[in-house]
Amino acid sequence: MKNLLDFYVGQMRIAAVTQLQYRAANYFYMIGMVAEPIVYLVVWSTIAEAQGGVVGGYTAGGFAAYYIVWTLVRNMNIVFTPYGWEWRIREGQLSGMLLRPIHPLHGDIAYFAGWKVAVIILWLPIAAVLALVFRPEINPTVQEVVVFFIAIWGAYLIRTMLLWLLGMITFWTTRVGALFELYFAAELLLSGRLVPMSVMPPWVQALSAWMPFRWAFQYPIEALVGDLPTEQLWLGLGMQALWIVLAGGAALIAWRWAVKQYSAVGG
Amino acid sequence: MTVIQVEQLSKSYFVPEREAGLGAALKSLVRRKNREVKAVDAISFEIGPGEVVGFLGPNGAGKTTTLKMLSGLLYPTGGAARVLGHTPEKRERGFLTQVTLVMGNRSQLQWDIPALDSYDLQRAIYGLDPAGYRRTRDELIELMQVGDLVRKPVRNLSLGERMKVEFIGALLHNPKVIFLDEPTLGLDVTMQRRLREFVAGYNARTGATVLLTSHYMADVEALCKRVIVIHHGTLLYDGDLAGLSARFASYKTISASFDQTPPALDGYGEVVATDGLRVTLRVPKAETSRATARLLTDLAVVDLTVEDPPIDDVIEKVFSSPVVK
Numbered sequence: 001m002k003n004l005l006d007f008y009v010g011q012m013r014i015a016a017v018t019q020l021q022y023r024a025a026n027y028f029y030m031i032g033m034v035a036e037p038i039v040y041l042v043v044w045s046t047i048a049e050a051q052g053g054v055v056g057g058y059t060a061g062g063f064a065a066y067y068i069v070w071t072l073v074r075n076m077n078i079v080f081t082p083y084g085w086e087w088r089i090r091e092g093q094l095s096g097m098l099l100r101p102i103h104p105l106h107g108d109i110a111y112f113a114g115w116k117v118a119v120i121i122l123w124l125p126i127a128a129v130l131a132l133v134f135r136p137e138i139n140p141t142v143q144e145v146v147v148f149f150i151a152i153w154g155a156y157l158i159r160t161m162l163l164w165l166l167g168m169i170t171f172w173t174t175r176v177g178a179l180f181e182l183y184f185a186a187e188l189l190l191s192g193r194l195v196p197m198s199v200m201p202p203w204v205q206a207l208s209a210w211m212p213f214r215w216a217f218q219y220p221i222e223a224l225v226g227d228l229p230t231e232q233l234w235l236g237l238g239m240q241a242l243w244i245v246l247a248g249g250a251a252l253i254a255w256r257w258a259v260k261q262y263s264a265v266g267g
Numbered sequence: 268m269t270v271i272q273v274e275q276l277s278k279s280y281f282v283p284e285r286e287a288g289l290g291a292a293l294k295s296l297v298r299r300k301n302r303e304v305k306a307v308d309a310i311s312f313e314i315g316p317g318e319v320v321g322f323l324g325p326n327g328a329g330k331t332t333t334l335k336m337l338s339g340l341l342y343p344t345g346g347a348a349r350v351l352g353h354t355p356e357k358r359e360r361g362f363l364t365q366v367t368l369v370m371g372n373r374s375q376l377q378w379d380i381p382a383l384d385s386y387d388l389q390r391a392i393y394g395l396d397p398a399g400y401r402r403t404r405d406e407l408i409e410l411m412q413v414g415d416l417v418r419k420p421v422r423n424l425s426l427g428e429r430m431k432v433e434f435i436g437a438l439l440h441n442p443k444v445i446f447l448d449e450p451t452l453g454l455d456v457t458m459q460r461r462l463r464e465f466v467a468g469y470n471a472r473t474g475a476t477v478l479l480t481s482h483y484m485a486d487v488e489a490l491c492k493r494v495i496v497i498h499h500g501t502l503l504y505d506g507d508l509a510g511l512s513a514r515f516a517s518y519k520t521i522s523a524s525f526d527q528t529p530p531a532l533d534g535y536g537e538v539v540a541t542d543g544l545r546v547t548l549r550v551p552k553a554e555t556s557r558a559t560a561r562l563l564t565d566l567a568v569v570d571l572t573v574e575d576p577p578i579d580d581v582i583e584k585v586f587s588s589p590v591v592k
Contacts (some may be wrong), residue, residue: 003394010391020381095340095377100392101363260342260356263280264335 007102008110015114019067026122029131033074034126037067042135044195056199061137065225066196068130069138073220076152079160080108082180085167092252095264098234106253110161116156138226146231153222158216168251171258186211190220214242270444270476271337273531277345277500278332295548306332306507308500309346316443319470319477321491321508325586327501331479334446337478338368350444364393367442367534371452374433382417386439392438406498407435411465427458445469447479451486458538459564463489483577492575503585512575518552519555521548523562524570533561544569549576 019026045060053059058066058069071133088094097104130136140148167181169176188194190204197205208214222228228236284302285295314320324330335341337348340364348355353362376385376530390400411431416424424432432448438445447466451459453470465576466488470477487494487508490581494511496504504511521536523529524545532538533592535558550558555573562568576583 003391006391006394014380014384014388017384021379092373095335095368095370097338097374098358099338099363099366099368101360101555102392154543202520236527257270262341264340 004106005104007146008113009105011107011110012117015111016117019118020121021116023118023122026118030071030075030119030122030126034071034130037070037074040070040195044199045134049133052196055175056196057135058196058198061135062225064134065079065138066128068127069221070193071126071130072120072123073152073155073217075123076116076156076220077159077216077226078119079112079156080167081164081166082163082170082176085170086176088171089262092264094262095244098262100260105164105255106243108164112160113153113156121144129153138225138236140167143230144224144228147237148220150212150237150239151223154237154244155216155220158212158240158243158247161251162212162216165229165247165251165254168258169263172183187213187217189214192221209253212247215239215243249261268316269313270316270318271309271312271478272349273313273333273337273346274348275309275346276307276311276333276336276343276348278304278329278336278341279344280304280306291426305500306496307336307343310497310500310502311346312495312502312505314476314478316476317470317474318493319466321486321487321494322478322480323494323582324480324496324497327471328497331448331535332477333497334448334480335588336367338446339363340368345356349527352510353364364440365442366444366446367437367440368432368448369437369450370588371430371449374429375438376421378422378427379420381419382421382436386417386437387423389436389439395440402437404435404442407438408523411435412461422498430454430458434462438469441473441474445475445477447477447481449481450479451481459483459485466490484582488578496582498586507579509575511585512578512581515573516552516576516581517584518551518576520550520574520576521550521555521559521562522546522568522572522574523548523568526569529566531567536579539552 041063044055044058044063048055048058048060048063055063088097094104098106169179175266190197190208190211192208197208197218198213200208208218215236219240223233223236225228280303281301282301282304283295285291310329310333322330322333322589332341336343337350337355338379339358342356351362351365352357355362355366365395377388378383386404389395390397390550393404408414411434413431413435416428417432417435421432445466450466451462454462463486466477466479470490477490479486479490491508493506494504494508496511504514506514511564520539522545526544528544529546532546532548536548536554538546539549542548548558559571559573562571
């Protein structure tokens, strides 16, 4: 356990150093990423104002808060993609990971977690500028702030496990882009990334409660800006834990089968 | 006692296959044709502790596939391998902490950061005690003569420099078994020699077992007393490097020096080189004694040597021979 902790600290440090080394590129990347929520924010703020100030329980200021926090959660949702597995397998990059006496899943979790540390540091000025421009309505309690900080890491872990699981398909066939796109479309609609789920029809909201996507995206945002009752705040963390265990367990089982298919062709 | 034990080890791949053209592509949608390719076909051998063994074969012979099975990267489709008492494909921690694989065309160090940072991470991965790790690291840095190179981002190093720091990273955990897959690939002659010396020194100092593949026979001649030759996935030869010539070379080379220009020597063998008063002949192996005796009897020979052909020629002959299964 001490060794594993040692590894996590070391790998996260390396990832943070590497990403801060490329801070300009990262900044441009993050600024580019801000375009998407700004479009959503402007559209929904306009609709809210046209409909008397509120849509799906959100005012214009509420939407501003939602989409500014959205930018951080979106960054926390960036993990090793299934497309990356194609590259790892085709180029033989996985060989180096398999030779190490540590599960490759730990390597990915630790590396991207280190990246997130750099992302949070780089995000703060962007959030400040967005707050100055769009004037969000946000009054979180200490409890909400604490739950939010746990929830963004929970979101990161859910998405890591889910995309790892999805990536395992690549061991059997390397052309699975269409399947991945289908997954990402479902995620976009059911996670709260496109719009807060309260704006969606009731049946979509009910469906999203039983899917993992919402817990990896909307829930952390709501934890900070949504004034959730205490029990819902903690229930959300429980749902995150459940999905981490389910998706992580499935990913580990799939890995055992998948790695037998590895042909290490590229190296 | 054996360190590496391989019994009837096999690895097959199913490769999709079709003719060129749209028609064949459409046909393959309905009826997909796969061909089984036997990359390694029931090979067996054993390697003892401290041995440095050359694993030879032409491209596609199955060398790298075997090395990957022995290092736990690939699951065999048949037979079994044991390395230090472990089944490689299970990739148990006890196994992975005792072996290493260095691939000449692959970097396992992180590209954007100095090698020193990657080494620190290796320490955490292998759970090495900090003081022992620092001692080993500094010792390897000195042996490899890399100095401050380990403080530069890996992407800024030349290929040779990168291979040196790569070697250090691969040996930090003091592996008992070292798999080297074309470690000198693309390096200049000086760098090749330095890496060879390093491997030889490391083997002498630590007693680690080394299995090496290389297309450079200089690597093999400098490091390996024993070679295993594999061709089309099957084992052709396992024994002394010297014995390889005895087994596969069909001729020997006689070099004779004279005190005056000799007459035409075509009757003694095939003249392959003439350098002043020194002539080199190639004679069928069975004819060597008779040709040597005739030369000494008939002519005023000052000096005469009989040698096996260069190992490169022998290997080339082995690789070009058809496989009999």
